[in-house]
Amino acid sequence: MFTVNAPVKELIELDHKIFLQKIYCPEIASIVQPGQFLNVKVSNSYYPLLRRPFSVCDVEGDYIYLMFNILGEGTKLLAAKKINEPVDILGPLGNGFTSEGDYNTAVIVGGGLGAAPFPFLIKRLTDKKEVMTFIGGRSIHDVITYGMKNLFTSTDDGTTGFKGNVVALLKHKISELKKSKIKIPLKEFSLENDFDCEVSTECAMACGFGICQGCPIESTNHKDKYLLVCKDGPVFNIKDVEL
Amino acid sequence: MNKVDLSVSIGTLQLRNPIMLASGTVGYGNEMAEFIDLNTIGAIVTKSLSLKPRKGNPPQRIVETPAGMLNSIGLANVGVEEFIKTKIPFLQKYDVPIVCNVAASNIDEYAECVNLLTDENSIKAFEINVSCPNVKEGGLQFGNDLAAVGKVTAKVRAATKKPIIIKLSPNVSYIADFAKVVKQEGGDAVSAINTLVGTSFNIFTRKPKIFSVTGGLSGPAIKPVALAKVLEIKRNVEIPIIGIGGIMNWQDVVEFMIAGASAVQIGTLNFINPSAAKEILSSLEDFCIKQNLNKLSELTGSFLI
Ligand SMILES: Cc1cc2nc3c(=O)[nH]c(=O)nc-3n(C[C@H](O)[C@H](O)[C@H](O)COP(=O)(O)OP(=O)(O)OC[C@H]3O[C@@H](n4cnc5c(N)ncnc54)[C@H](O)[C@@H]3O)c2cc1C
Numbered sequence: 001m002f003t004v005n006a007p008v009k010e011l012i013e014l015d016h017k018i019f020l021q022k023i024y025c026p027e028i029a030s031i032v033q034p035g036q037f038l039n040v041k042v043s044n045s046y047y048p049l050l051r052r053p054f055s056v057c058d059v060e061g062d063y064i065y066l067m068f069n070i071l072g073e074g075t076k077l078l079a080a081k082k083i084n085e086p087v088d089i090l091g092p093l094g095n096g097f098t099s100e101g102d103y104n105t106a107v108i109v110g111g112g113l114g115a116a117p118f119p120f121l122i123k124r125l126t127d128k129k130e131v132m133t134f135i136g137g138r139s140i141h142d143v144i145t146y147g148m149k150n151l152f153t154s155t156d157d158g159t160t161g162f163k164g165n166v167v168a169l170l171k172h173k174i175s176e177l178k179k180s181k182i183k184i185p186l187k188e189f190s191l192e193n194d195f196d197c198e199v200s201t202e203c204a205m206a207c208g209f210g211i212c213q214g215c216p217i218e219s220t221n222h223k224d225k226y227l228l229v230c231k232d233g234p235v236f237n238i239k240d241v242e243l
Numbered sequence: 244m245n246k247v248d249l250s251v252s253i254g255t256l257q258l259r260n261p262i263m264l265a266s267g268t269v270g271y272g273n274e275m276a277e278f279i280d281l282n283t284i285g286a287i288v289t290k291s292l293s294l295k296p297r298k299g300n301p302p303q304r305i306v307e308t309p310a311g312m313l314n315s316i317g318l319a320n321v322g323v324e325e326f327i328k329t330k331i332p333f334l335q336k337y338d339v340p341i342v343c344n345v346a347a348s349n350i351d352e353y354a355e356c357v358n359l360l361t362d363e364n365s366i367k368a369f370e371i372n373v374s375c376p377n378v379k380e381g382g383l384q385f386g387n388d389l390a391a392v393g394k395v396t397a398k399v400r401a402a403t404k405k406p407i408i409i410k411l412s413p414n415v416s417y418i419a420d421f422a423k424v425v426k427q428e429g430g431d432a433v434s435a436i437n438t439l440v441g442t443s444f445n446i447f448t449r450k451p452k453i454f455s456v457t458g459g460l461s462g463p464a465i466k467p468v469a470l471a472k473v474l475e476i477k478r479n480v481e482i483p484i485i486g487i488g489g490i491m492n493w494q495d496v497v498e499f500m501i502a503g504a505s506a507v508q509i510g511t512l513n514f515i516n517p518s519a520a521k522e523i524l525s526s527l528e529d530f531c532i533k534q535n536l537n538k539l540s541e542l543t544g545s546f547l548i
Pocket residue numbers: 037048052053054055056066067068069070071072073074075076113116117201202203204205234
């Protein structure tokens with residue numbers, strides 16, 4: 001975990017205002033794990049004041065990728081970075097997904113920008129595991145396909161894929177999945193079916209590395225204290241946290 | 244070997260330089276140690292410790308605001324016993340004074356906490372947080388009640404020989420009165436300021452953004468308020484002052500010292516740039532050289548009005 005000034009190398013616009021930012025950052029590219037995140041200072045001044053957390057979306061050699069859409073001032077400034085302009089990055093932060101283990105199919109489920117960490121995760125998994133990916137969005141333009149593998153999609157408005165949310169799509173498919181040992185990130189399914197399941201969580205953050213106590217998440221095992229999303233997570237075994 | 248004497252004394256507390264890390268913004272030091280050599284810092288102030296561990300408030304605990312942030316952590320902390328057992332051994336590895344910040348829900352509890360901690364060698368002073376809510380005495384916040392602040396100071400004074408710093412609330416109309424009471428009751432110094440009460444609403448749901456409705460405002464937004472409070476104390480009471488509030492760079496440190504601070508604490512900045520203290524220290528040294536100051540402490544209270 002350290003801070004680096006890393007130059008932006010490319011800004012790729014995926015469908016409808018979803019951006020991929022390619023950043024030259026060998027220090028982080030060489031150690032980051034899928035599911036870990038970075039806390040990014042989006043401006044050179046103290047406006048906006050706090051860093052913004054982003055998952056590492058992909059790694060290619062010495063380059064890392066972030067994926068985001070423009071929500072507010074922070075993401076607007078990030079997208080406006082010029083080529084070769086440095087971004088101040090603190091990371092890698094938190095704990096990522098465990099890709100090892102005694103299973104043969106990884107089932108990956110996400111909605112909207114929740115899909116951001118998956119291209120990197122899928123890359124790491126594909127040598128050893130089968131991967132199935134379920135991605136949902138409000139409409140066709142919100143469905144992220146970048147870096148996905150063996151993809152099933154759903155939209156609320158039915159403009160592409162299954163009509164309904166991604167959980168409904170998954171339920172639809174569940175009978176086929178039951179035949180194999182799988183990894184599936186949804187609490188009710190995982191508990192009902194005794195699947196080993198990890199979930200990536202989000203919370204408002206100030207520091208991103210455990211000093212501000214700003215990012216609590218209820219623990220299943222210890223009712224007397226919270227876990228911290230930034231330090232104990234953001235990826236948790238679903239059995240350990242109350243969602 | 245430093246070219247300039249950066250050392251300061253706050254009452255009987257000796258610091259190698261005036262840069263302290265504020266309570267609630269350094270954890271218990273271990274995460275910060277990955278970014279900065281703790282041995283170079285003036286002092287570390289621990290997260291407010293209470294007698295028993297506290298879970299703190301449910302999320303959302305943090306909201307960004309213009310030039311600041313609101314927090315409502317709810318004094319989440321490991322409690323005195325766990326602090327001694329698991330946090331002190333790490334801090335002891337460093338040659339950095341530890342100032343233990345203590346919070347409590349009644350006057351006796353403050354004294355009890357201090358009593359339990361006072362024999363720990365690495366603890367060089369106590370900072371008493373009198374700005375916490377949920378207080379039995381008349382349902383008031385301690386920090387708003389002169390008599391209560393006086394009583395807390397006297398009780399903790401009796402519980403330890405180590406320096407006592409009372410951390411004052413800015414949410415009062417005349418802060419110098421509080422500093423006066425602290426001095427009268429045997430306090431060694433005051434810290435000014437803790438966070439200002441603030442809130443923020445989501446305009447679509449019409450609900451407060453923070454679970455506990457209001458929170459404490461920190462960051463650059465509060466710097467002018469903090470400076471005015473430091474100045475007010477300096478002009479009215481003879482007691483060492485630790486300046487806190489919105490310090491973002493070395494210039495801010497100089498400004499606080501000119502207004503009357505002997506030392507300062509860095510808070511919110513630690514979240515954004517955890518190695519800021521190191522950068523500030525080297526710039527302060529350069530400033531002194533350029534200004535022909537042999538001793539940084541000459542700046543304290545040097546305002547010309
Ligand atoms: C561990 C972690 C990983 C993340 N990874 C990614 C990622 O890979 N890609 C990505 O696009 N975003 C990610 N986010 C969310 C991202 O941090 C926020 O979208 C970003 O802070 C928005 O900044 P802004 O200044 O543009 O918007 P702001 O001005 O801060 O907010 C604009 C609007 O977005 C809402 N908002 C702010 N933060 C969040 C949040 N965390 N979740 C949902 N809504 C929010 C605000 O309430 C507001 O309505 C992640 C968050 C966390 C905690």
